[in-house]
Amino acid sequence: MTDTGPADTRDSATTVPQTPKSFFASLELDMRLIGMIAALFVIWVGFAAFTDGRFLTPRNIFNLTIQTVSVAIMATGMVFIIVTRHIDLSVGSLLATCSAAMAVLQTQYLPEIFGLGSPMIWIFAVIGGLIVGTAIGAFQGWMVGYLAIPAFIVTLGGLLIWRNVAWYMTNGQTIGPLDSTFQIFGGINGTLGESWSWIIGMVLTAAALAMLFASRRRKSSHGFPVKPMGAEVALGGIFAFAILAFIFILNSYSIPERRLERMFEARGEVMPEGLVQGYGLPVSVLLLIVIAIVMTVIAQRTRLGRYIFATGGNPDAAELSGINTKLLTVKVFAIMGALCALSAVVASARLTNHSNDIGTLDELRVIAAAVIGGTALSGGIGTIYGAILGALIMQSLQSGMAMVGVDAPLQNIVVGAVLVLAVWVDIIYRRRAGL
Known part of the structure; x- marks a missing residue:
């Protein structure tokens, strides 16, 4: 009969606790x-x-x-x-x-x-x-x-x-x-304008967050290691900031006044005085x-x-x-x-x-x-x-x-x-x- 007692004791005695990861390392970038x-x-x-x-x-x-x-x-x-x-x-x-x-x-x-x-x-x-x-x-x-x-x-x-x-x-x-x-x-x-650009930005942000946490759920369900929740939240915040900042910058590029006037004239409308519109997402x-x-x-x-x-x-x-x-x-x-x-x-x-x-x-x-x-x-x-x-x-x-x-x-x-x-x-x- 094989005696496994000493081996078990030795394994448990020599187990080295893992060093906790830093927050940056936990992001696994x-x-x-x-x-x-x-x-x-x-x-x-x-x-x-x-x-x-x-x-x-x-x-x-x-x-x-x-x-x-x-x-x-x-x-x-x-x-x-x-x-x-x-x-x-x-x-x-x-x-x-x-x-x-x-x-x-x-x-x-x-x-x-x-x-x-x-x-x-x-x-x-x-x-x-x-x-x-x-x-x-x-x-x-x-x-x-x-x-x-x-x-x-x-x-x-x-x-x-x-x-x-x-x-x-x-x-x-x-x-x-x-x-x-x-x-x-x-x-x-061909641009989407400010309103539709923000809508697309929100949709992309929601999709990115959904994919991020769906991946976490899938790994967890199969027993794979997952990042700490704080790291997941931080990554989600980075994704959301990058997407919405990009939309903000594109919306900040204003259509020249004369071009905007021609756009209203093409629709048979009069441009309101002082109106400023951004191009938005191309x-x-x-x-x-x-x-x-x-x-x-x-x-x-x-x-x-x-x-x-x-x-x-x-x-x-x-x-x-x-x-x-x-x-x-x-x-x-x-x-x-x-x-x-x-x-x-x-x-x-x-x-x-x-x-x-x-x-x-x-x-x-x-x-x-x-x-x-x-x-x-x-x-x-x-x-x-x-x-x-x-x-x-x-x-x-x-x-x-x-x-x-x-x-x-x-x-x-x-x-x-x-x-x-x-x-x-x-x-x-x-x-x-x-x-």
Whole structure:
């Protein structure tokens, strides 16, 4: 008979009580995310000092958000591409092809079918762009997955092909002006106003708090350790403050008086004397928020997301476990194509026309945003919010340098240096963290 008494006594005698965590440690924050937020804060404060505070005015913050949207939308898809150990160099050219298709549809074909001014024009134009983008993305994914052609080569060819396909679709001409309703997705021509912006802000705050405490309840029900309630409340307060402060800043950017008068005149009304209204949340930013939520849910709560990260972590093991990695590659590139189409909507609507140079060098900006946001080029690691934050950091650098008066070539030099520095810092961080 085995005597377990002494062993039990020894185990109980040698048990070391755990050291209580500090309040900051109990928050269990992603230190890499904190580092990126700190870097963004330093960039903003630095440029604010060099521009006598103009960089942090509500007007510039508003412009900064709408300038970030197009690249940020594609960066969310690039996360999936890089996580599965691929690359897509064609996103800027694919954006141009989708933009050209939508411009031609809404200026040449759809008005003849539905009549000028019909709301069906912008709807079918967007649907057409999504079909084009998704089909091209799936085709490229098929070549990568089923024909085993390296993604670098397929998309490098796509970079050359789709840019010139767009040129031939429009005969090299600028197409516009685009449908007035379509232009709502561009930013300043489409905002929700102060009241609706506050409503959306409240809804987003409530959703964030609900998700935070639902996650706590789910962990507790499965016996996993949870944060102290004080830490959960503090995180909820941080989320609520960030969302509502963002809405407050956007609402603080007032519509110029003459523009406001024209808006009232268009409705057949007289503007009350002394009225001041803010632009509020741009529709394009709301679109980015929706896409970010959907992509995060796909990454964290769906089988597709689990397959994507499993394949990126170990492709051979994923295939042996029954994952159809070839079909998964097609799906990932198809998602990227659809996001390029949505980005084309935002970019062309902001310009109010389609131009030949739309999306030029966006492929580099998108890849840089994903990598700066923490997506590992070795695959298996990446976050949607990180990619969006990476896009915001890049746009902040470019906008700030433009306001300071830095020449465009030097701007690109700085952005390139920041990209290399970000990858180097990421390598050091992962080595020390044992990732």
